[in-house]
Amino acid sequence: MTGPLRVLVAPDSFKGSLAASAVAEALAAGWREVRPQDTVTLLPQADGGEGTVDAVARCVPGAEPRTSRPVPGPAGRPVTAHWLMLPDGSAVLDSASVCGLPLLDRPEPVAASTDGLGLLLRQVLAAGATSVTVGLGGSATTDGGAGALRGLGARLLDRAGDEIGPGGVELAQLHRIDVSGLVPPPTGGVRLLTDTRAVLTGPSGAATVFGPQKGASPYQVALLDRALARFADVLATVLPVEADRAGSGAAGGTAFGLAAWGGRILPGAHTVGELTGLHGLLPHADVVVTGEGRYDATSGTGKLVGALLQRCAGYPAAPLVVAGQIATPPPAAAIALTDLAGSVDAAIADPARWLRRAGALAARMRGDAGDRAVAEDAVVRGAVAEGAPG
Structure with missing residues (x-):
């Protein structure tokens, strides 16, 4: 037996199942059942999508939760959003809180709009925020952020000088953008957090990559892609734009x-x-437990788990991935809840139970945490040994 270990539990949310904080608590509870002598630090994470506000709120002392006045949701129905004011005067918000897919009763791939996000940003600035961090992810929209600019005071006009309607497909009618009433960004800047390298248009663009996930047919994807290209061309006449910049396609552009x-x-x-203090704790951890609902080939393209595994490579800590499902083997020890539960349905029915089991398994079969190869091999063998439901 080795001495007490410093264990860092830093998962993403299991989308549609458990928030990152609940995932971390279940994993930590299982670990402590087996190794109560260890120091276990919970640091739930996010990659810029849903859960960014929750992750920062849990980890930043003095973060003050705020609630917005109602703003239009992705289909126009009023919604309220929760955001944070940090002690240094900066604000953190999730775009999904006002234009996320769960806010729709049915998909609106061509008409969903980010107008509410722009109006939320106005409220945040009016509250005195000196800088803003916007988590982009989980959106129902593909309007290139045109609605957000309208909410911030821009006017999107057709050839007759009338305002165009909301949604990405309406951008095909765009002729001119009046930015004379556009609210300026805060003096401390605006950070846009993404988990994708998608660009605005084309085969790797917002409509092509994400449109089908939002309910768009192939015909609608083509319409949206052309409309986004039109928006980029017109916007370039009044503001600096980079449609081909990696990440510009995040959240439907x-x-x-x-x-x-x-x-x-x-x-x-x-x-x-950085915001949650994860980077400062990694060098001192013996074991890092992270996870997400499904680990696959996209996990290494900017998502939380892939990014954390890359960062762990520079430190002695032994990383471990716990995922609901594992479609592609990660470059680290891994436990799949589907293996422990015996099926996808069983894992989904009670994820907290199987996360707790996974945490206990990782602690029991960790091997020598100072030897990454031994630790990883032990956990992998343990996951196979306990793969049957119990």
Whole structure:
């Protein structure tokens, strides 16, 4: 037996199942059942999508939760959003809180709008925020952030000088953008957190990559892609734009529109790690437990787990991935809840139970945490040994 270990539990949310904080608590509870002598630190994470506000709120002392006045949701129905004011005067918000897919009763792939996000940003600035961090992810929209710019005071006009309607497909009618009433960004800047390298248009663009996930047919994807190209061309006449910049396609291109407003596109997992103090704790950890609902080939392209595994490579800590499902083997020890529960349905029915089991398994079969190869091999063998439901 080795002495007490310093264990860092830093998972993402299991989307549609458990928030990152609940995932971390279940994993930590299982670990402590087996090794109560260890120091276990819970640091739930996010990669810029849903859960960014929750992750920062849990980890930043003095973070003050705020609630917005009602703003239009992705289909126009009023919604309220929760955001944070940090002690240094900066604000943190999730775009999904006002234009996320769960806010729709049915998909609205061509008509969903980010107008409410722009109006929320106005409220945040009016509250005195000196800088803003916007988590982009989980959106129902593909309007290039045009609605957000409208909410911030821009006017989107057709050839007759009338305002165009909301939604991405309406951008095909765009002729001119009046930015004379556009609210300026805060003096401390705007950070746009993404978990994708998608650009605005084309085969790797917002409509092509994410449109089908939002209910768009192939015909609608083509319409949206052409409309976004039109928006980029017109916006370029009044504001600096970079439609081909990696990450500009995040949140249906919302990153593109807000970057034209003055925002900086940044990797979400890295920035949330800075805000929550993760980067300062990694060098001192013996074991790092992370996870997400499904680990697959996209996990290494900017998402939380892939980014954290890359960062762990520079430190002695032994990393471990716990995922609901594992479609692609990660470059670290891994436990799949589907293996422990015996099926996908069983894992989904009671994820907290199987996360707790996974935490206990990881602690029991960790091997020598000072030897990464031994630790990883032990956990993998343990996951196979306990794969049957119990």
